[in-house]
Amino acid sequence: MQTYTDFLKTKEVRVKSVGVYSNLTHTPLFHFQRDIVERALKKGKYCIFAQTGLGKCLMALTWADELVEQLDIKVLFLAPLGVAKQTISEGEKFGINCKYAADNSQVIDGITVTNYERLDKFDCSQFDAVVLDESSCIKAYSSKTTNQIIETFKQTPYKLSCSATPSPNDFEELGNQCEFWFTFAFRYPRSKV
DSSP states (O other): OOOHHHHHHHHHOOOOOOOOOOOOTTSOOOOOHHHHHHHHHHEEEEEEEEOOOOOOHHHHHHHHHHHHHHHHOOEEEEEOOOTHHHHHHHHTTTTTTEEEOSGGGGGOEEEEEEGGGGGGGGGGGGGGGEEEEGGGGGGGOOOOOHHHHHHHHHTTTEEEEEESOOOOOOOOHHHHHHHHHHHHOSSOOOOOO
16 A cells, blocks of 8 residues: 555656766865756756855856856856946956856856846847856846746756845745746746836
8 A cells, every 4th residue: 555655656746867077175165065066067957045245156157157167158147236346356366267248249158147137138049058147137027027037048958046045935936946946847827027
């Protein structure tokens, strides 16, 4: 006779790792940061939910830089308006090559940093990886930003979202994050705003 636990296991969804393996001993990351980034690289689609001051930006830049080095791909790093320039400074501080771009004509091979507000000025099909800094911007289920990001990066193979830890009871935000990372085929279409 099947137990309820056995039944639940049949409903379990496992996502296969699609990323790369890396030994980040050469980086300036702390041990806990290195463990997080190595796991994120291995999975390919991941989240870094860490409180302020724990180095999310450096972890995200390291993740993106490793993908560029190993796979020779372009990465789009999306950040809020005031944070994009800080991200460039952080990259320079740690020797990670990244440049700010206002539109598609300024995209570089490697890590291109821009604001969420400028996403429509880019041909996102050229990017094989995307980083969402302050990914709580996709918190609201029916917002224009949420729908645009999820739809735009539906086919992107490598995804990383970074934010302070979301509330464990905020099912809407957690659901949107999952939809962004894993691009499951949901039964109901997203509402258009």
